[in-house]
Amino acid sequence: MKTWIKRIVLALAILVAVVVAAAAVFVLTFDPNAYKARLQEMVSQRFHRTLIIDGDIDMTLFPTLGLTLQGVSLTEPGRDELFASVEDAQVSVAIWPLLSKKLVIDHLTFSGVKARVVRDKQGRFNFADLVGGPAPVAATPDATPDASATQAAAGAPAALGQPVAGNAAASPMVGGMRIDIAGVDLKDGELQLQDDRAGLALTVTQLEATTGRVRYDQPFPVKLSAHLQGTAPVLDADLTGQAKLSLNPAGPRYAAEDMNLRLGGRLGDAQAKSLTARGKLGFDGGKLDAAGLELVFEGDVRDPGHPLSNVEATIAAPALMFDPARHEMRVDKLTVRAKGSAPRGPFELALDAPALSLTPAGASGATLGGRLRLNGSDSVDVRFGLKGIGGNVDALSVEEVKAQATISYDVQPAVQAPAVAPPAGSAAPARPAGKPGTRDVAITLASPLTLDLARRTGALPSVQGNIAITDPGLPQGAMQIPLTGAVSVDLAQALAEATVNAQLEGGKFDLKASVAQLATQPAITFALAVDQLDLDKLVPAGAPRPPAAGPAGKGKADAPVQPSAPADAAAQADAVDFSALAGATAKGTVSIGKLVARGLRADAVSGNVALARGRLELSGLSAALYGGKLAGAFSLDAERENAMSARLNLNGLAVGPFLADVAGRRALTGTGDVALDLKTKGADVGALKRQLSGAAQVRLRDGAVQGINVGQVLRDIKALVLSGKREDSTEVQADASRETAFSRLSADLAFANGVGTFKQLELVSPLLHVTQGSPARIDVGADTVDLVAQVRIADAPPRSEGLDELRGLGVPVHVHGPYDHLAYRVDWRAMAGDLAARALQRGLKDAFKRKSGKPEERLKDLGNVLKGITGK
Template sequence: MKVWLKRVLISIVVVFLVALVGIAIFLLTFDPNAYKSKLEEIVYNRYQRSLAIKGDIELSLFPRIGLSVQGVSLSDRNSTDTFASIDSARFAVAIWPLMSNRLVVDHVAVTGFKAWLIRDEHGAFNFRDLVERQSAVAALLAPAAAMATAALPAPAASGAAGAQAAPPAPAPPARQLPAALASHAASGTDFQIDIAGLDLKNGEIHLFDKVTGSVARVLQLDVNTGRMTFNQAFDVALKGKLIGDFPVADANLEGQAVVKFNPEEQTYSAQKINVLINGKLGQLQAKSATLRGNLAYSAYSEMFSASNVELLVQGELGGDTPVKNLETSLIVPQLKVDRSQAELQVEKLAYRAKGNLPDQNFDIAFDAPSLSISPEAAKGEPVSGTVKLRGGGKVLGVALGLSGIGGDAQKLTLKELKIDGGVKEGDRLVQLKMTSPANWDMFERKGALSAMKGDVRIEDAALPGGSFEIPFIGSLQADLIKDELVSEINAVLSSSKLDFRVQATNLKDPKVAFNLAADKLDFNTVFPPVVVKAPPPPAAKDGAKPAAEPAPKAAEPAAPVAANKLDLSFLNSVDLIGNIAIGEVKIKDVQAKQFAAALRAVDGQLTITGLKADLYAGKLDGKITANSKNVLGADLSLDNVALGPLLQDLSQEGRLTGLGTIKIKVETEGSTVPALTAGLTGMVQARVRDGAVKGINVGQTLREARDAVRNMFSGQLPDVATQFDMGRQTDFTSLDADIEFNRGQGTIKKLNLVAPLLRVSQGTPASLDIVNKQLDVSINVRVVNTSTGQGGKELDELKNVTVPLRISGPFDKLGYQVQWKEIGSKAVKEAVQGGLMDLLSNQIGKVPEAEAEGAAPASPIPAPPKKPMDPVKSIGDALKGLLGQ
């Protein structure tokens, strides 16, 4: 017995000594770098990715297997582009757990980690294969674990008593792994990974999204975790800097959470989230953006849940409509979306937002107290929302309500969808109220507001009776499979029927078609004229009586008002076609009947064709164009229109009467009304028959001038008008005029007025300045018939004499003057031959007898000199002051 025990003890000692010698030999001969090529081969065969280890692998065995690597990179799948890389990594693996297919790792330290995450045009990420087959951590650690296991010496075999210990197993040759281990690595059997903690320093994550075009990166990334293992919660803390190229971003981020994930079940959760971001995020300049709460997602069931979530943002928004002092919050105590079960649950969801726009401030609120939707039933408390805008003298408020939620997950119904809104500006209030039942089919993806009913109420002191209402009914249907929206509205406006139908297709980039038909449409009921109230007189001080009102002064030029901007750039994104037909239409005082037009807007160009109307006993025909660059054009024709009533209603001053045919072909460009006026270019042609020019009577003006000459020495000086007087007019049988405009400056190219007594044509200058509202036109007046017309017999001595008449001044204060100096010597000779100068010479050449004898003159007019007189100069001197010379 003692001999047997002695032999056993000796055998154990021998085995122990042999093991020690074998381990010593292994440590002296094992080179972990010999496995680089084999590891790269295993990774490539499994993932079709290239693994590169540029630095040396350092391995230690006791007390744990320690591994340290440098310069490691992993490529994208089937690509030479780098997916991820690290400058250096260091970790240790426990030996015994490896025997039971568990990877237990001490604290992992990684520096210089970089990753390039890409989403392709189809929405797939470049790490999808790693997530679907096993986690990225396992993908990186499994080959290293395999190499660490390979580093273990083969266990010594012991035989029966007296047997000798087997020699230590030699190190495997380079580029080979034990067959069982190689099979294990190649088969993809998942390890149970247990990491004591991760410490990542100075990391970078680069993001490229080819779907949205976003390009961003996270720099200076530091990550610290607690014990990490699948399906067990662990702490994560991170911080870094977010830099974006599109959209532009430059923000600091910091966060903590308790994370849990299970790659096999594809479940992921983050509890106790606390993330803080500040800096620039696209258009948002965030003073602070905070996310708190709990989130969970299951990829298999497509279930997302959230609890106690708070999203708080403070900052400013840039862009075309900047927002200052922005404060917004989203509170979600409970939210669950389970697409596999068609379930939605919401509890006490609340959204708030407020801030300051350039000319107004806004306040938005939305509340969903309780909402539950499932395949069995849909129910919930009323959902409400409000939007308020204040500023610029306007107040806008809109309230939205959804009540009577019913149906189920497939077909949702609402007993009532309610919209109540209003806009108040000064004394004007516009209110909209609309209700309708609603339904939505989730599977067929279509729904409707089946019975819309409501009214528009306008209150304004300028309206007859102070207010009016527009009741309406209608419907709206949306079909997302057909990608179509259709709505029909029937309304009553001023006791007149109005029908409106609109259809939109391709809703992501909508193409809209509409038809508007009305019996009668008076825009003055919707947009009444603005009445400017006179300011109250100043109050007297200290009980004194108010001072007498001063005499009215001439109106001073009004202070310049900021012109409203015209921006037609929206036409670039509009695809619109429509038809309008209105029996009677009125805009301000202008009225028309049988108005019709066809609209087409596409590719930044708007064209209104088929523009027709019965207008003041005549016809309107033509088209109007506009484009996104604010270029406007008009090609219009007015045929046999009664110009007097038209001009009176259009400008409250009818200076021209008669039946007129007018052709207008003009174009202009600008973003304000003054700019559009200054850019007006084109031609206006007018042909008017049997009418009158009001404000001037050319024949009467000539008679007044003649009488002034006849009575210049009699002491009786008749008045000669020099300003337009609407009590006067020049009748004509025909008037032809062509005016050419060039950037707001008009030139009268043709002017022919034919009257029974007179012929009038244009002279020089002949300009029309619509920018400064000035007229400067010289007309040549010739008496052709003294037997008929306005006082023809009284002008027989002026027959066939051309008299220039100049009309000039502001449009609202025109004046005119006879241009005697422009008659010239030739005209005077013709007048002498016609007998006019004989008449004038008799008046000019006479000297009163009393003055010849030295007596005081009988007339206050000074006696003319006794030397020979120039008749032309005498006429001009005599009329100076009388005719504005």
């Protein structure tokens, strides 16, 4: 017996020795690098990709099965473009668990991982063939795939005869073997993510990640950090965080518990000090669950149109469920809070959804409500709520959606001169002076709401509302605007429609509008019909500008010199911003029975409106105003420095009332035609005036030029000459009580760089004939006039004027200065020769015709006349 035991022990020892010797020989002689070519060929045949292994493959057997790879890269299918690469990879697998069909990976370590993940416009990923999906379209259109390639592209096993890789990866068992990873380390990773279907592009760099033990359907800890950069959307932020993840691709089921992620940097238009996400998220076959979810943002929003600073915002959802497959949604105690500073003052936002449940069987929920407050010089307080939620997910109904808004802002008086009384027989009223104060606007809107979430449609079928305006500057101190209407939205068709019917100052206000392409570039079509519209009541005028300085030497001697800062502030206040036009597309018609805008009064106003790519065009403009007719067109291009052009014809216009209402002064009266063809551009009112160019024509009859009485000026000249006095430097301020009547006035002006030059000027009356001299210009940019008018007495002036002696004489009158401070003077030197000759002729005749007086006295009178002319 003992002999047999000794033999068995000896046999076992020999067997162990042989096994150990065989293993030693295998370890010493086995070269895994010999399989490089075969592995590369297999990848090429199976996936039509190129596998490159630049470094050596190192392998260990005991105590774990280890594999080390260096310089590994994989190309896109059918192309040399790089898909992924790894500088260094280490994998170690426990041997003994393999005997029980359990794959235990002790550790995975990757360094220098780079990958480019792309989804094309058809929704195909560039790694789909690696996980059993269809291969991406290769960039070899001339190649004819063989049978094995076609089979591989369809996700079949191809030549290897193996199960589809995607099926194995989607199960916690691989070939009947359960996977267990003790931990994963990822260092210096870089990912490029490109989604052509959604238009997204993102680059992840400096990726570092560490995990605990990874098992299917069991939470494992993950810590990561990375830098995110992108152009669509714009991103430049650092990401850090940790969570417990659960994975089961077979479900697919994914979950993140104890999540705490933080982003800091630029996120689109926001500059985030921190964006933190906490809570639990779960994804199970398309169903999203969240518990204790909280998003917290701190930072600034740099939207050019609505910048916000020092923003603190929080979204909290203790319970949230969304299942699109079953059309179910549940929200409990959702709250949104935000505060910060807007350009006009601090703001606060609050939104509460205590409970909401939507299912195919029914819908229910508590009252949803919110509030937005904006404080500052202008204040806004908006409250809104939804109550009476019913129906089901396919036909959701809300008994009432209600919104209330209170807006308060300061109203400044319009810039204008004192009211000017209309001339006798004119029906145009004087322009009233504006009253400064505070305007309060209260808006109330209410309507039932219907929603069809499946068809993605909704409607407010019966909107009832009212707009109450309280303002001391209004005629009655208040205005009420009741309105009704309806709104419908079809997101599937990207279409919205609305009708608004209101009572505005006793007249009708009807608007019909539709908006197409809601998801991309909204395109608005509308038709507006209004009985009467007074924009001066509805829209406050701008703050008054400081008065223009008088001529040099006319101000107070001790007045201090003003710094340039107020001028800069005034320029900023005059800035024009049409940037809102750049993102809109609209076309429609406008019809207004009576219109008041910036003092202008017009009847039967109509026109066509077209807006696209920042260019606004008003065509077919027509209106009846001040006894005449307006016709023409206007265009504005917000993307080309506010480039404007206008071609307007005004026929039969009563100029006096028109100027009194629009400019606040009646510098010219008469009836006739005005033709304008003007262009300009600029970022503010000053620039628009300085860059004005084009032409203007004026043809008037039976009117007057106010501020100067040329007949009186000539009589003054005659008196000075006869008296022997000479006041060469005499300058007279224009006086609104004086005027020069005319029977006909025509003028042609050419504008360039804000300066209008008279190419032709002619004023005709029974007494006078006036033409332009030199200079003859109007500086629109500086609001000044510099005009020499050549005045001649008519050949047969009325005897009552007493100007026969000056008949045919040219009298230069120089009018100059700012619009509201004009002055004029007579150019004696230019007319001295004519005056001397006429005085000498008249004096000699008198000297020889007089029958009384001594000759030396008559010669002395003649000398006084000549002295008055020559000053000697």
